[in-house]
Amino acid sequence: MFSANDIVGAMPPKEFLVRFMSLRGDLPPAPCADFAQVCSAKSDVDAQRAFIRAVEDSHISPHLRFYIPKLKQRQLDILEDEFDDREDCGLYFVTPHLSVAACKMGEKRGKRSKKDFSQQHDFATSALDVEITLDKTEEPFKDPKEDFLGPSRGKSTTATSKAGIFGSFERYGEDSELQERLVKSAAALFGRQHRTFIFQLVICSNSARFLLLDHAGAIATRRFDYVQNPDLLADFLWRFSHMDDTARGFDPSAVLATPQQEKLFTNAVRSLLRKFEHAAREQENPRILTSAKDTLDPSGTYPAYKILVVDNATGDATELIVRRYFMGENEPLFGRGTRVYLAYDLKAQRLVTLKDVWRSNHDLARAEYEILRDMHANDVPFIPKVLYGGDVFKGDDSDVPQQTVVDELSVEEAGWRCTDTPIGGRVHHRMVQDILYTLCTARDERELIQALHDAIIALDTAHEKLGIIHRDICYDNVMLDSEGRCVLVNWDRAGPFSPYIDSSGTVPFMSIRLLRDESGSLPNELVDDLQSVFWVLNFASVLRFALHTDNLDQSLFVDRSHFDLDYTGVVEAKVSGLSDRSLFKGRYYSAVLTDLIAELVHDWDEYERASHRSPAGEPVPGGQEKREILDLACQPSYWLEKFAAALRKYDEKARAMRAQKVTIDDAGSVEDKSKSRGARAGRKRKLVEAVDGDPDSGKPDEAGDNHQTVRRSKRIRT
Numbered sequence: 142m143f144s145a146n147d148i149v150g151a152m153p154p155k156e157f158l159v160r161f162m163s164l165r166g167d168l169p170p171a172p173c174a175d176f177a178q179v180c181s182a183k184s185d186v187d188a189q190r191a192f193i194r195a196v197e198d199s200h201i202s203p204h205l206r207f208y209i210p211k212l213k214q215r216q217l218d219i220l221e222d223e224f225d226d227r228e229d230c231g232l233y234f235v236t237p238h239l240s241v242a243a244c245k246m247g248e249k250r251g252k253r254s255k256k257d258f259s260q261q262h263d264f265a266t267s268a269l270d271v272e273i274t275l276d277k278t279e280e281p282f283k284d285p286k287e288d289f290l291g292p293s294r295g296k297s298t299t300a301t302s303k304a305g306i307f308g309s310f311e312r313y314g315e316d317s318e319l320q321e322r323l324v325k326s327a328a329a330l331f332g333r334q335h336r337t338f339i340f341q342l343v344i345c346s347n348s349a350r351f352l353l354l355d356h357a358g359a360i361a362t363r364r365f366d367y368v369q370n371p372d373l374l375a376d377f378l379w380r381f382s383h384m385d386d387t388a389r390g391f392d393p394s395a396v397l398a399t400p401q402q403e404k405l406f407t408n409a410v411r412s413l414l415r416k417f418e419h420a421a422r423e424q425e426n427p428r429i430l431t432s433a434k435d436t437l438d439p440s441g442t443y444p445a446y447k448i449l450v451v452d453n454a455t456g457d458a459t460e461l462i463v464r465r466y467f468m469g470e471n472e473p474l475f476g477r478g479t480r481v482y483l484a485y486d487l488k489a490q491r492l493v494t495l496k497d498v499w500r501s502n503h504d505l506a507r508a509e510y511e512i513l514r515d516m517h518a519n520d521v522p523f524i525p526k527v528l529y530g531g532d533v534f535k536g537d538d539s540d541v542p543q544q545t546v547v548d549e550l551s552v553e554e555a556g557w558r559c560t561d562t563p564i565g566g567r568v569h570h571r572m573v574q575d576i577l578y579t580l581c582t583a584r585d586e587r588e589l590i591q592a593l594h595d596a597i598i599a600l601d602t603a604h605e606k607l608g609i610i611h612r613d614i615c616y617d618n619v620m621l622d623s624e625g626r627c628v629l630v631n632w633d634r635a636g637p638f639s640p641y642i643d644s645s646g647t648v649p650f651m652s653i654r655l656l657r658d659e660s661g662s663l664p665n666e667l668v669d670d671l672q673s674v675f676w677v678l679n680f681a682s683v684l685r686f687a688l689h690t691d692n693l694d695q696s697l698f699v700d701r702s703h704f705d706l707d708y709t710g711v712v713e714a715k716v717s718g719l720s721d722r723s724l725f726k727g728r729y730y731s732a733v734l735t736d737l738i739a740e741l742v743h744d745w746d747e748y749e750r751a752s753h754r755s756p757a758g759e760p761v762p763g764g765q766e767k768r769e770i771l772d773l774a775c776q777p778s779y780w781l782e783k784f785a786a787a788l789r790k791y792d793e794k795a796r797a798m799r800a801q802k803v804t805i806d807d808a809g810s811v812e813d814k815s816k817s818r819g820a821r822a823g824r825k826r827k828l829v830e831a832v833d834g835d836p837d838s839g840k841p842d843e844a845g846d847n848h849q850t851v852r853r854s855k856r857i858r859t
């Protein structure tokens with residue numbers, strides 16, 4: 142669903158065409174078209190087929206192919222895992238009512254049914270989504286002074302403009318099914334293609350709207366009657382047909398990979414998977430990338446692309462082959478849109494990871510690539526080594542980065558705007574680095590504690606040398622390299638402390654102090670990052686090393702930050718969990734980890750009571766004691782010593798176990814040597830008896846040479 146202030150509207154349709162779909166000067170006007178049969182159809186499907194016939198009969202889209210998309214049952218079964226249930230993953234929500242494919246004149250890709258205009262959906266060529274319904278009440282937006290739709294159920298986004306006071310432009314509630322379709326189909330297209338923005342066409346009964354969506358938000362036009370005024374709709378399709386791919390919203394730095402390039406990528410990923418399988422057979426706790434197999438896309442709905450990444454520092458360009466991302470599927474439609482890919486470097490001929498994100502263009506926000514370069518220059522440890530990257534530019538000869546456009550309209554003086562809330566702009570950014578692994582691949586408790594110890598060192602050094610705070614410490618951002626050492630990632634929200642920057646973070650791992658501020662205006666401090674490390678330790682320990690989890694309520698660690706979240710409930714769960722230890726009743730494989738968590742729970746409980754109020758009427762530390770508690774919690778060295786002490790206990794325990802093993806081995810060796818000497822003596826006696834004959838018989842040997850026998854016996858005994 143669209144959230145409040147995601148949409149800027151209602152823009153006049155003609156202004157939309159002029160601003161976003163400009164024509165070449167030598168292009169003739171659009172041919173006439175008749176769409177009357179669309180709204181007079183008996184069903185939605187009939188209306189969709191009538192629309193295709195009207196477009197083709199009028200020849201207003203010579204470079205486009207319209208069809209009703211369908212998916213194979215096998216694809217639906219696989220895609221089910223990406224959504225909450227089968228209904229969400231099916232044709233109804235993943236694909237639009239109509240798909241418009243870009244093609245050259247005379248090109249035919251796929252086979253469309255002549256009877257019902259259906260065709261296997263091809264995400265590689267899909268250029269435009271069209272939604273068509275005859276139900277007028279499914280209008281996803283409410284224009285000013287339109288009373289037939291009823292009141293909106295959402296949060297008010299009223300604003301005063303030249304035309305007066307408008308109500309909420311977005312509609313909410315159970316009657317907004319079409320709006321949900323728009324979001325789902327747009328998310329599917331953004332996730333499978335590399336886009337700077339996408340267009341959508343919405344038809345409800347006899348009215349139509351144009352939409353443009355990018356990573357900042359969306360622009361929607363005012364509804365118009367396409368039966369009485371078909372020229373507007375025909376002009377939209379005519380212009381779209383004659384636009385190049387960049388004008389349609391395709392990223393010019395990403396093109397479809399050739400079959401040979403796709404094969405190189407596939408072979409490299411399969412080779413990596415074989416290494417993981419071998420490690421799983423040979424090692425008790427192998428370090429593997431569990432989601433690597435997803436990049437091969439068993440659903441067959443993710444095209445393979447060749448991505449051009451230009452390093453902003455050197456200007457060197459590198460080509461990468463990618464397919465499906467393996468991290469980032471839970472991102473919302475608008476925002477950073479983070480995608481992490483396994484990528485095949487064509488020059489280096491090896492696999493790397495590509496992070497693709499739309500970063501904030503706020504004046505106080507810096508590109509992560511630049512932040513990491515400064516951190517490396519100042520010897521900040523345990524951070525990613527960036528191979529190459531930077532902002533993505535609009536073209537080969539351009540020094541202007543790709544950036545969103547919706548945010549610009551949200552602050553323009555326009556009488557048609559239904560909201561006065563500015564939308565934050567975004568810039569396209571890419572970084573390439575080596576493959577890393579999640580915390581769940583820690584081979585033992587010591588490796589987990591070491592990783593979080595190192596994360597605190599990174600936070601401390603970055604703050605001391607550069608004055609910056611991470612602002613998003615969470616389970617996914619503390620990773621391990623191939624040797625099991627910490628790599629603290631995702632510094633794109635990092636920056637110096639500023640009272641002008643709102644709080645940020647991943648809700649389940651945010652500090653209690655920040656969560657208490659429901660307005661979100663409280664700025665992050667270093668102590669918030671330090672407390673987030675504690676929540677990461679707790680979650681990772683339960684996830685990986687708990688002896689049993691039946692008594693542990695870990696529901697607050699489910700990431701619901703993109704939905705309507707009851708922050709108060711999370712705060713209460715954390716505060717009471719610290720006070721009565723209800724979140725920390727588990728026991729772990731090692732008593733050292735159990736003791737460390739218990740000690741940290743006590744300290745953060747003391748901090749919480751000192752900084753806010755005592756839960757359940759418990760006494761609050763006062764005066765000097767309170768100041769000492771607050772001061773200690775803000776010092777990374779205090780928490781480092783806690784983790785370091787636990788590491789020393791592990792090492793002492795390991796040394797004791799090795800010494801005990803040596804003692805046992807030595808005792809076994811002495812016993813074995815004694816048994817060995819006795820066995821050798823017995824063998825010698827038997828050998829003498831066999832050579833000399835029975836010593837008690839007094840008989841000579843068969844040779845009858847007693848003297849010779851004695852001499853041989855002496856030689857043997859000697």
